[in-house]
Amino acid sequence: MIIVTGHMRIAPEVLDALRPDARKTIEATRAEKGCILYAWAEDLVEPGLIRIVERWEDWASLDAHGKAPHMDAWRALLADVEIMGREVIAHEAGEERGL
Amino acid sequence: MIIVTGHMRIAPEVLDALRPDARKTIEATRAEKGCILYAWAEDLVEPGLIRIVERWEDWASLDAHGKAPHMDAWRALLADVEIMGREVIAHEAGEERGL
Numbered sequence: 001m002i003i004v005t006g007h008m009r010i011a012p013e014v015l016d017a018l019r020p021d022a023r024k025t026i027e028a029t030r031a032e033k034g035c036i037l038y039a040w041a042e043d044l045v046e047p048g049l050i051r052i053v054e055r056w057e058d059w060a061s062l063d064a065h066g067k068a069p070h071m072d073a074w075r076a077l078l079a080d081v082e083i084m085g086r087e088v089i090a091h092e093a094g095e096e097r098g099l
Numbered sequence: 100m101i102i103v104t105g106h107m108r109i110a111p112e113v114l115d116a117l118r119p120d121a122r123k124t125i126e127a128t129r130a131e132k133g134c135i136l137y138a139w140a141e142d143l144v145e146p147g148l149i150r151i152v153e154r155w156e157d158w159a160s161l162d163a164h165g166k167a168p169h170m171d172a173w174r175a176l177l178a179d180v181e182i183m184g185r186e187v188i189a190h191e192a193g194e195e196r197g198l
Binding site: 005039040041051055091 | 100102103104105106118121122125126136138139140141142143144148149150151152154158161165187188189190191192193194195196197198
């Protein structure tokens with residue numbers, strides 16, 4: 001399994017405007033092959049800071065996600081948005097423990 | 100590195116009431132030894148659904164976090180809250196790729 005964690009920082013009012021398109025992108029991604037978990041969430045401490053958490057079956061699924069048409073549409077939308085910071089990292093999952 | 104991902108589902112109005120204590124718990128945790136990233140965030144699609152994302156230096160740091168006094172205080176607070184679902188999993192991080 002591949003775990004993706006990270007964040008993207010935008011102005012809170014911009015995030016509000018993006019919500020309908022974000023929802024569409026999230027729903028389309030959840031229907032992709034190999035997607036186990038895909039979520040964007042607004043940080044409880046810092047408005048406008050989007051936390052990203054994903055689980056994918058394998059690297060191939062994650063690679064295919066990056067090339068999906070709905071991701072092209074989402075990136076085109078973001079091209080007009082000021083991103084004030086972004087870091088997203090994928091890790092292959094090793095030993096697992098429930099908490 | 101250890102990656103923690105998961106969620107906790109509570110009523111949106113309960114989440115709003117918990118925000119000040121959540122902030123305190125998050126800030127205390129970020130000051131812990133071995134904490135690289137610690138965030139709770141409200142799902143963009145489902146209000147009240149808290150997404151959890153954490154990065155820790157090692158299992159020992161994560162274990163120590165579970166025993167921290169501020170986590171006892173947080174759990175005591177949650178004892179009076181209806182949790183409608185919770186799943187939190189820790190994984191040892193293998194191969195890493197930036198996205």
